[in-house]
Amino acid sequence: MAHLKQDKDALLNRVRRIGGQVQALERALEGDAECGRTLHLVAAIRGAVHGLMDELIEAHAREHVARPGLTDEERKQGLEEVLEAIRRYAR
Template identity: 35%
Template sequence: MSHVEREKQKLVARIKRIRGQVDAIERSLSSGDDCADVLMLLANVRGGVNSLMAEVLEDHIRLHMLTEKSSLPPTELAEDLIDLVRAYLK
């Protein structure tokens, strides 16, 4: 169980970093910084969120889909994975 707790702590730490990045965007917009600087901050947040989404999605696949649905035929499992990726990575 401690392994799961360490993973949760890592994910929470990532969210805190993203929150700090969003705060930096707000400060940058409020102070009238250059558009290029704001765009770079936005790209950083997008990268952080995408990375977090990928990690949580990977954990979901490994911990839930591949164990709970292991009795599914490979083609049905593949379709479930494709649906999952399409739903969350739009």
């Protein structure tokens, strides 16, 4: 995804925050945290991953489906890639 280079730092920061959230969840489980706190941590991780996926899907669609100048074959391939990612994500 070479077109993401301009957003690379922001994307890496998001991934690092998600990593921090996962570490907090691990600590909560190891420390026998209350159920409510553990549920909150899992929900926060899910939301963060969902937001990251939304951003990546949008970037892919703009670059590989909607960008002017693409051939029909390139658009078709870009669409298939994003649909496959959505199918896998939705499982």
